[in-house]
Amino acid sequence: MIQVLGRRLGARLGNGFKFFILLLAGFLGIEDHTSFRGWAQEKPLASEPEAIPAAGTPTPETPSPAVTPSAVPPTQADAALVRKWVRQLEANQLIDRDTAERKLVEMGSSILPDLPAVTPRTSGELKIRLERIRTALQGVEVESFFKASRVTLRGAYSVGDALKQISEQTQNPIELQGEGEGRQVELTCDGVTFWEAVEQVMQQAKLRIRSFSTTEDLLVLGVRGNLEAEDSEDSGVRVQPFQTGPFRIDALSTRTSLPLGGGADGMLEFSFLVSWEPRLKPIFMRVPRKSLQGTAGEATELQAANPAAAPEFSLNLGGCSTQVDVQLQRPPRSERSLSNVQGEFVMAVPGERHQYIFKNFANGTRQTEKFGDVTVTLEGARRNGAVHEMRLMVQFGDSQGALDSFRGWIMSNEAYLLDANEQRQENVGLQTYATQPNAAGIAYLFQINGDPDDYRLVYESPAAITQQTVQYQLRDIPLP
Structure with missing residues (x-):
């Protein structure tokens, strides 16, 4: 019996305890204590935890x-x-x-x-x-x-199969709307970026990005031009898109204006489409005008019409693109094109999502869990009429400005209950009860049948928010 006890305890407490067992065996007069010495050289039993x-x-x-x-x-x-x-x-x-x-x-x-x-x-x-x-x-x-996803795909494919392969290789969902799925394309993608691969398909199949066609985080493509005319050219002038990392910028339009009856010199409005790989799921974008500048013709420099502005765009409404309109000084009438327009924008992207789990909350005890840059505190749980109210304070070490009141993305974070059978129960309502520069308090309402301590409260949130500054440059843009 002492041998068994020694084996089990020794495996946990180390060589010092083994020596103590040897002394104990000698003190008790156990003759076969040599077996303890052999045991001291043995490895732990296979059924025992590793020491x-x-x-x-x-x-x-x-x-x-x-x-x-x-x-x-x-x-x-x-x-x-x-x-x-x-x-x-x-x-x-x-x-x-x-x-x-x-x-x-x-x-x-x-x-x-x-x-x-x-x-x-x-x-x-x-x-x-x-x-x-x-x-x-x-x-x-x-x-x-923030590095571009890569695609390797060579040979002849239907448009539908090509987009499916690109999507699977990059984890970027793509949807094709309208006809054209069976059209054949010839691809030469050897480790090219996601947008370069998509561009090959778009050019051969006469597709374009449909930026406002979905509320999901996916790339939507649709037909442009006439698919029946193999050699026909699309109407209008096309500017070569700018691609960097997981981002793509397409020029959309230019328009000049001249106020009548005033001393203003007028302005040039330039619109472009910013697209990103759907996997990014950014929260918002800021476009500082001070970085905006252009060149008309050979040497006419154009500055931003409102350099102090830095408009922001909420990006959590679905899709993977947004239109941006910027204003520059109006170029001379003699100029027929912009040789280049350059600037930058800032994207705020959430990091990995984490589940913050709270148990035994029936007595209303305050509980806190921290993961990454985010601290979530269950400030209270109490019955409120026919429902239970759970108050969560979500605090970011640095929210990168993403918690400003008009950005409702944090309200889309999921909060739900799990019962003893891992069955999920959704909340029946929510509202904010506190706002701070880097924190937000949200009250969730649940209908609970039985003992609240039979449930776990799960809150899902990104563990950090990261900003990425992207510089862009578009060339040879026609003027009206």
Whole structure:
């Protein structure tokens, strides 16, 4: 019996306890205590948990035999390594803690969902290190997020099949409206960007972007011109679109105006369409006019008509494009084209989504969960007539201006209940009860049958908001 006890406790408490068991066996006069010495050299039983290395002991950098990459799928092996290095973040030796932090960062942003959440029970140093790791990985994720998706596709395809292949390779949903799905196109895409691949299909199949045809986050294409006339040219003048990363800019129109009876010099209004890969799902866009400038003809410089303005556009209404109208100084009548127009815009894009989960809220106890740059606090849960009211305060470390009152995107974040059978119950109403520069308080109403503590409240929100500045330049734009 002592042997069994020694095996089980020794596997958990290490070599010091094994030595103590040997002394205890000798004191009790157990003759076969040599078996304890043999046991001291054995590995833990297969049915027992793997012993945790003593503090300060260098941890092997390869997975343990139980979770080698060849024995389990890579995702499980990665999760096991994450747990291993997270445990080492609390090692006694500083060098071991630093090594674990470095190893977790080196594993890349794909491990973000496997990192443990910071709770009130998390130790101070572990909290700091986890937040530092998460910040570093989110930075890497954001950098890769704003790179263009790539497409490899060669040969003859129908338009429908080509768009399906492009969508599957880039995770960007595409919808074709109207006829033209069976039209044949010949593609030569060798690792080209998403928009370059789409452009090949659009040019051969005579398609255009339909910017206001959906409330979903997808690219909608429709027919332009006459599909029956193979060699016909589309009416009008086409300006070469500008593409950078996951963004595309198309010139739409130019128009000059001259006020009558006043001293104003008039202005040139230039309209263009900004499109993005649907996977981005941006929240809003800001267009600072101070960066806007153009050139008419060879050397006539045109400045923004209102350089102090910086209009903003809400982008959470669906689709993957928006029209922008800017105003420049009116060029001389003798000029027939703009040799270039350049400027910049700023996109605010949400990061990875996280589930903030609250339990045992029937007594109204205040609960807080922090993940990434966002802290969600359940400030209270109480019965309000026939419904239960759950008050959530959502605070961003830096909201990048995305919580201004006119931007209702945060109201589209999901909040729902899960019962003991994991059945989802939606809220029956919501309203804001507090607004701050970087925070918003939202009250959700639920109809609960039975004990509220039989449910879990789940709130889903991006863990960070990132701004990306995009510079653009369009060339050879005809003037009216």
